[in-house]
Amino acid sequence: MSEGKVLKKREEINEEYKWKVNKIFSTDEEWEKVFESLKKEAPTLKSFEGKLNNKDSIKEFLDKYVELGKKAETIYVYAHLRSDEDTSNGKYQGMMNKVDAYMAEFSSFTAYFVPEILEQDESKIRDIINNNEELKLYSFMFEGILKEKPHILSKSEEELLASASDCLDAPSAIHNMLTNADLKFGDIVDEDGEKVELTEGNYSTFIKSKDRNVRKTAFETLFNKYKEFENTLATTLSSSIKSYNFSSKIRKYNSALEASLKPNDIPVEVYKNAVKTINDNIKSLHRYVGMKKKLLGLDEMHMYDLYIPVIEIEKDHIEFNRGVDMILEGLKPLGEEYLSVFKSGINDGWIDIYQNKGKRGGAYSWGGYETMPYVLLNYNYTLNDVSTLAHEMGHSIHSYYSRKEQPYIYAGYTIFCAEVASTTNEALLIHYLIEKEEDKKKKLFLINQELEQIRTTVFRQLMFAEFELYTHESLEKGIPLTAEDYNKAWHDLNVKYFGPEMIVDNEIDIEWSRIPHFYSDFYVYQYATGYAAASAFAKSILEGKEEAVPKYLKFLKSGGSDYPIEILKASGVDMTTSKPLEATIERFNELLDMLEEEI
Incomplete structure (x- = not known):
């Protein structure tokens, strides 16, 4: 086609x-x-x-x-x-x-x-x-x-x-309506000198603009508008946190954190250790910020410079079948059994590949116990689409194995485990693409892609998790939090995480107010733990460790037959220790070394 x-x-x-x-x-x-x-x-x-x-x-x-x-x-x-x-x-x-x-x-x-x-x-x-x-x-x-x-x-x-x-869910509903329906950010001038309306939807495009003035204006315009409503947004967030704290208290939990984790038998220490481990290794992120500043040729690195790609390459047009072949090569370390399931998914009609009028956007993996694990794509011939296919097929093969090996009641898996298989596929694919790439510029692009993925999925999400812990614990102790308190906490976290090479602009202080995840208590840390578990699996598979692949397949086949910590532990990944997260940081440092060698 x-x-x-x-x-x-x-x-x-x-x-x-x-x-x-x-x-x-x-x-x-x-x-x-x-x-x-x-x-x-x-x-x-x-x-x-x-x-x-x-x-x-x-x-x-x-x-x-x-x-x-x-x-x-x-x-x-x-x-x-x-x-x-x-x-x-x-x-x-x-x-x-x-x-x-x-x-x-x-x-x-x-x-x-x-x-x-x-x-x-x-x-x-x-x-x-x-x-x-x-x-x-x-x-x-x-x-x-x-x-x-x-x-x-x-x-x-x-x-x-x-x-x-x-009534208890009202703060989330109010935040959603205010930020998605009522807030109007006004117009900015784009790269072509055209006046365009800034929205939450197109902000992500402008913050990556090659024109520094465009991204700076978008950044300031967006956050200054949130700043106008800081007291309302602070009250809304405090009300949401108080609701969670109220529910956990009347249900006789020691804290809202325990109430969130205990039903899945996840120790509170897993959450706190993840935050501690990332703090212990924060200098790796500082190093990345310094290298990004150098690659961008900037005298000063500002918060609005964070999302711009450091390497620009021509977009490669990748036909779907070539994308499939790339993934199969990347996933070779998983062995023939896994690859045969992947191929059968492609051939048996799991996937809805291309866009059509009216088709739902984005991508997902979904199905039922007695159906195929279907994949919705909107394939558009880019490397990102290839990565998305690998990701969604990771979910689908996880579901395939879980439904095949487990009874109906245990075929589903928890959110704590949900992103592991998809991220393992992505990790193996990008590792393969980096290793085989001979074009220096393309290799730099791929290295930076993986660095950005770790920065946003691990470092950023655990910064969110640290903020969430501060807000809940403060309100649990009866310490009221104002917009000024939230702003200061957020500013200090950005200074800590991004280090001395970053100028933490005051506009970023209000960023906490636009993040909807804070209205789903203690959810975001699971992005980081899922990535860490995937990194640990990918590392042992790529190193050819004994039983690495059988242990990984055992994880895929376990569904929800035990608590997530126990399922991962039985397959060789112990999330009660810092080792899986440290494996991710090791990979981050390895990529930084590669980047340094290439520039």
């Missing part, structure tokens, strides 16, 4: 370039038929309420729950995939809306399950599960439920808290 300037309609794309969603349901009529049968059968799940006190009723409920859960998931996935093919297709939008509305009703049929189990004597439940061969499969699931018992409130308290959830 040649790159066309006019975006094609869905029906104009060759079938060979589309995912095979018809392998889920051959027709929309078949989907309707199965959906109707689910709606008739699903209410039977309610008939078990008040009866989950013996092995037979528990076994019967779980069998029915798994059977109908798989059916509901498959119906849901089909409607969404079809809708994403062309978001302007009214028929599929209608199907998606219909199934979305139904899923809330479906989940209500089993809402009594966890409270009913927790109302009973723990030893009795353990006895039923562990002493019946047919139920032993569910022992980890039930242990997870019972572990939460100290943090579950009475039925009336839970209902009260659920009814207040919209």
Whole structure:
């Protein structure tokens, strides 16, 4: 397929370039038929309420729950995939809306399950599960439920808290509306001397502009507008943090951090050690800033110079099949078994490759237990698209193995593990591309690509994590935080992280106010830990360490059959130590050495 300037309609794309969603349901009529049968059968799940006190009723409920859960998931996935093919297709939008509305009703049929189990004597439940061969499969699931018992409130308290959830989530909704809908940043002059409106959407383009004045103006214009609303934004963030602290306190956790980590059995020390390890190695980032300043030929390095590429190369037009071949070469260290799964995914219709009118943007990997692990792409012939394909196929092969090896209840994996497989693929690919590249300029470009990925995914996210820890701990101690406090903390962190070669412009002080992740408590550190785990896997695989590949495949096959720390540990990556993160920093330093050699 040649790159066309006019975006094609869905029906104009060759079938060979589309995912095979018809392998889920051959027709929309078949989907309707199965959906109707689910709606008739699903209410039977309610008939078990008040009866989950013996092995037979528990076994019967779980069998029915798994059977109908798989059916509901498959119906849901089909409607969404079809809708994403062309978001302007009214028929599929209608199907998606219909199934979305139904899923809330479906989940209500089993809402009594966890409270009913927790109302009973723990030893009795353990006895039923562990002493019946047919139920032993569910022992980890039930242990997870019972572990939460100290943090579950009475039925009336839970209902009260659920009814207040919209109010508790209000700060996030307000922040979203203010920053995405109401804030207007005004106009700036672009590289061509044209007046254009600055938005959150196009800011990322302007901050990478080769014209220093353009990126400086965009930087100052954006952050000065946030500065005008600093008191409102500080109050909104404080309110959000107070909500998390309130919830963790009434659920009898020692802190909001513990409340966030404990359900997945992640020790609080994993979070704090990650922040400490990055602080212990912060001079590596200082060195990178100094080298970037030198490469850009700047007398002064400002915050608005951070995102500009240090090396410019001509864009290489990479046809999809060549991109696949590049990835297969890069992933060779993973062995034939992994490569054969990758090839079958390409050939069997996992991937929807090219853009078409109305198609959802971006890229993702998704599917259900009984479907293929589909990949949505908008392939546009760039190296970045090749990297995206490697990333999303990492997710899909992780899902493929998890669903193949695990029962339905353990086939999903936690967010803590979710980015490991995708990032391992990216790490192996870029390592291969750097090693084989002979053109000096292209090699520098690739080295800088990986350095930027580590800077933004590891250093930056752990800076976010450190800020989050400060804000939560301050408010937990009853110390009120004003816009001035947030600004100072953010400024000081930037000074610490970027070092003496960086001029930390005052405008950056308000940057905390535009980051939506701070409204999802203690989420961002998982980007860094996921990258660190992937770095550790990639390092041992590339070094050809004994059992490195079998251990990695074991990780992919584990799904959610244990807590994430234990799954990774069993495959040779111990996230309770600093070693995985140190492996990432070692790679960062190695890349800096390579960069220094080349310039």
